[in-house]
Amino acid sequence: MTALDARPAVLGSTELAQVDALWRAANYLAAGQIYLMANPLLHEPLRPEHVKPRLLGHWGTSPGLNFVYAHLNRAILTHDLNAMFVTGPGHGGPALLANTWLEGSYTEAWPEVTQDADGMRELFKQFSFPGGVPSHVAPQVPGSIHEGGELGYSLAHAYGAAFDNPGLLVACVIGDGEAETGPLATSWHANKFLDPVRDGAVLPILHLNGYKIANPTVLSRIAPAELDALLRGYGYEPIYVEGSDPETMHQAMAAALDSAVADLAVIRRHHDRPAWPMIVLRSPKGWTGPSVVDGLPVEGTWRSHQVPLAEVRHNPDHLRQLEQWLLSYRPEELFDDHGRPVADVTALIPAGERRMGANPNANGGILLRPLTLPETAAHAVGVPAPGATLAEPTRALGRFLRDVFALNADRANFRLFGPDETASNRLDAVYDVTGKQWQAAVEPVDEHLSPDGRVLEVLSEHLCQGWLEGYLLTGRHGLFNCYEAFVHIVDSMVNQHIKWLRVHRQIPWRRPVASLNYLLTSHVWRQDHNGFSHQDPGFVDHIANKSSEVVRIYFPPDTNTLLEVAAHCLRSRDYVNVVVAGKNDSPNWLDAEQAALHCARGVSIWEWASTHTDREPDVVLGCAGDAPTLEVLAAAKILREELPELAVRVVNVVDLMRLQPEAEHPHGLGDREFDALFTPDRPVIFAYHGYPWLIHRLAYRRSNHAGMHVRGYTEHGTTTTPFDMLVLNHMDRFQLVIDVIDRVPGLVATAGVLRQRMTEAQGRHRRWIRVHGEDLPEIRDWTWEG
Known part of the structure; x- marks a missing residue:
């Protein structure tokens, strides 16, 4: 196992200087976003009022991300790649904002953040600032498809992007903290599903900078041979880039990417499952940042994860260190007097859609074609x-x-x-x-x-x-x-x-x-x-x-x-x-035309299941879900036969959000529409597929909410018969009839015999299934018209 920094140099002096300038510029901009709200080019000595009152953001992963992004730019130019960038490390926002600003894609997306000193100041101020942009990679960042606020999903997203995308290279940086999550651990196996010819390629870049927020990372502390065995066992050919000396690391990373691209070119010519290349980048956390703060080591430790210098506004020594840190990138070499990136910085940035921030795959709606659907x-x-x-x-x-x-x-x-x-x-x-x-x-x-x-x-x-x-x-x-x-x-x-x-x-x-x-x-x-x-x-x-x-x-x-x-x-x-x-x-309740109309409405009265539709109902039976609908219709049939003078309205809900008021959901019903269905004051017995309290929450503002009684799943489950599940959760047809009797005025006194028969039916059901192991024939064979 040999790191590529031992191979001959692949970068000439000019290209080496250019990739280093691009990296330094991105590092400067990343640090500036965390700290500065004025004086972006340090044209005057740094003062406390130039610094944000609240320091928010994450430095530790940013220099490594900047390093990878700079080298991918160079690889895109060298090999004419169509590449996009997926950022795994959760709070890598400063890095991606810096790089998209340098390549111009950020200004194209947000014209007010110009590519000059004024725009740089706006870039800095907006970061983690009220009315600005988040500290992680979010939709506001061009070129992104991956929300950085939660860890574990980057590699799965990368493979999803590569499916059916021949010619696309998805470079996915995986943080070593993220690599400890369950979703990421499973995602390594996605290479067993990727066709090298028909699909695109994913290049995982495992970034081992050693630490999470406060602890070392597992993959950075296991023996190198164990790590290598793990990655090879997943089906990858790891290429190692390790160290901290910038020149050596630049040469090693350039060689690693050239090697990976060459391997992919061979792989893409054959359908057989290959060992896919990947890169393992081991660099210090907080690389190029403050080495020691207040006598404690910072660079290369967990202390660099967030804000290395936390008291800049109130501690003169911290302010001095911040200024030295920013000046160490030699911004006067990277930006002209107007704040525009100089030629050495932009020399390795691709043009147009080859820029990773402008790749149309990262704004997928541009490429979206509607499906042709059957009738x-x-x-x-x-x-x-x-x-x-x-x-x-x-x-x-x-x-x-x-x-x-x-x-x-x-x-x-x-x-x-x-x-x-x-x-x-x-x-x-x-x-x-x-x-x-x-x-x-x-x-x-x-x-x-x-x-x-x-x-x-x-x-x-x-x-x-x-x-x-x-x-x-x-x-x-x-x-x-x-x-x-x-x-x-x-x-x-x-x-x-x-x-x-x-x-x-x-x-x-x-x-x-x-x-x-x-x-x-x-x-x-x-x-x-x-x-x-x-x-x-x-x-x-x-x-x-x-x-x-x-x-x-x-x-x-x-x-x-x-x-x-x-x-x-x-x-x-x-x-x-x-x-x-x-x-x-x-059972099938609606033919094709009726189904289309019902779905367009989202909720409607089923007139064919209701009785005495020429007058106001005595009770409304509502339902949402296939099993609740069946039970409501069975209950309605019992009521039709046993209480023929009772006016019963059956309302079926297919679009659940119709129950919300129109002010709370775009699909919500107005109060008059709701009352026209469920009445302002009559009892509503509602059978719902899920937990009954959700219906109450959706309808709590309705005038008739107090009259709504909802049946649903109440965490009573076991291995049993289908109908017994309904009985256990009090949503069976017999219980719904009981609910009607209990809630319609006058029925308790006049329908006592029917109520008793419903209770007896529930008891008969329980005895039957314990003997026969299946539901009663009258339940199994029930039909609406039978």
């Missing part, structure tokens, strides 16, 4: 009457997605992601036209594995989510299907993506991207066989808490509504869409 009616199931036929909703969706793949095959811009559940979730019709992408060994018993497949399955929800985010943000389309209970694994990841989208939507030069679409199936009400561990509908609650301009939640009650919702989501832009649907045989 939903062509996949609709026949519904001669409500409930007259049965179908597996996601099986029909699988056929629809099969045609999406076929219609867009020439564009290679759609993929299906999931953790080993595509067939389990009944979407396996897609295998008629595509396989599962796979570059590792194939055995005779395997099915549907293919190096050019468009389905990506790996048993890591983190990796599926990261791939999809990278794929979408570089201008493509996708769908993530997952068991409902286990999508929670990506709660934090989707939170970051939603925040990214919220800011992205406010930036005029960011173009809309395809929405992140979730299909959650194998859901809580049909996980009776797997038991309590598989029963959790709470992801919707997590999403409902997020930015209303970004999130959408849908509960299609049957097959045809699922098809309409799916088509809508695949056409949408800049949203996170969550669709919850069943995969088991269930």
Whole structure:
């Protein structure tokens, strides 16, 4: 194992001086952003009032990122690369802001931050300043697709960007702190799914600077041979760049990149899975910053992680050290009198879209082409009457997605992601036209594995989510299907993506991207066989808490509504869409035309299921979700037969956010619309797919909120029968009838016999399943018209 700094020099004196000047300029700008709000070029002695009152930002990782960015610029020019940059270290904002300003892409995005002294002052002041930009890499930074506020996702994003992107090189810097996270550890395996010819390439650059916020990092402290074995075991050929002397490190890094690019050129000519090159960069944390502060070592330690000199405004010695530190970069050699970068600094910066800050892949909406979608009616199931036929909703969706793949095959811009559940979730019709992408060994018993497949399955929800985010943000389309209970694994990841989208939507030069679409199936009400561990509908609650301009939640009650919702989501832009649907045989309530109208409304009265529609209802039965809809209709049928004079209104909700007031969500209903559906004062019995308190939260401002009684999942789960899950959580048809009797004035006195029969039916059910192990025949064979 030999570091490349032992190889012959590849940089001539001129190129060496230029790459060093570019690095020094970026370091100067990175440090200046953390500290200065005036006197950006140090044309006068530094005074306390030139320094920001609150010092925020992170220095420690910035010089290493600047070093990599400078050398990638040189490699782009030397080898004519189409490259983009993914920043793993969480708070590398100063570095990326510095480099995009130097290359001009930042000024193109934000013309008020000019490429001169005034613009430099604005660049410095806005950083981590009220009304400015964050300290991490955020959507405001051109060339970025990766939110730096949370660690672990960079490599997954990089591979997602590379899929179906031949000719693209995604350079991904992985911080050694980030390398300790679970999502990043899984992401190393993404190279088993990347086709060298059809896809782009990912060049991981593991940056070992030794420390996190306050502790050493694992990969920097294990023996070099152990680290090498680990990386080779993952399927990479590591190239090592190690040291602290700038000239030696420049030569080593240039040689490393030249070697990696040469290897990639060979790899891209063959479909066989290679050992992919990667670079391990070992440099001091806080490199080129203050060595010692207040008698304590800083450079090369955890103390350089954030702000090395913390008392600059009040401690003259700190102020003196800051000035010496900034002057050590010799800014007079890097910027002219007007603050513009000099020729030596810009000599190795590519032009136009070859600049990493201007690469169109990092503003994917520029490249986005709409999907050609099949007609939903062509996949609709026949519904001669409500409930007259049965179908597996996601099986029909699988056929629809099969045609999406076929219609867009020439564009290679759609993929299906999931953790080993595509067939389990009944979407396996897609295998008629595509396989599962796979570059590792194939055995005779395997099915549907293919190096050019468009389905990506790996048993890591983190990796599926990261791939999809990278794929979408570089201008493509996708769908993530997952068991409902286990999508929670990506709660934090989707939170970051939603925040990214919220800011992205406010930036005029960011173009809309395809929405992140979730299909959650194998859901809580049909996980009776797997038991309590598989029963959790709470992801919707997590999403409902997020930015209303970004999130959408849908509960299609049957097959045809699922098809309409799916088509809508695949056409949408800049949203996170969550669709919850069943995969088991269930009744079809609406034909294709009715489904389209219902989905367009988002919520509507089902007149065919209601009684006495010519007068005000005595009670409203609301429902959202396939299992709740079935139980509400079964309860409505009992009431129709047993209490024929009772006016019952059935309201189905497919777009959950319609329940919110219009002031709180773009899809929200006005109060008059809401009251027209649910009445201002009549009892509402609402059966909901998930936790019942979410409905209360969405509707708490409504005039009739006090009259709403919500049934849903209340954490009562086990291995049992499908109907028993409903009984355990008090959302079965018998309980809904009891709720009506208890809440409609006068019924307690007149419908006591019916109430008693409902209670007896629940008891009969419990006794039956404990003897027979399956639901009562009257439950299994129930039909709306039967």
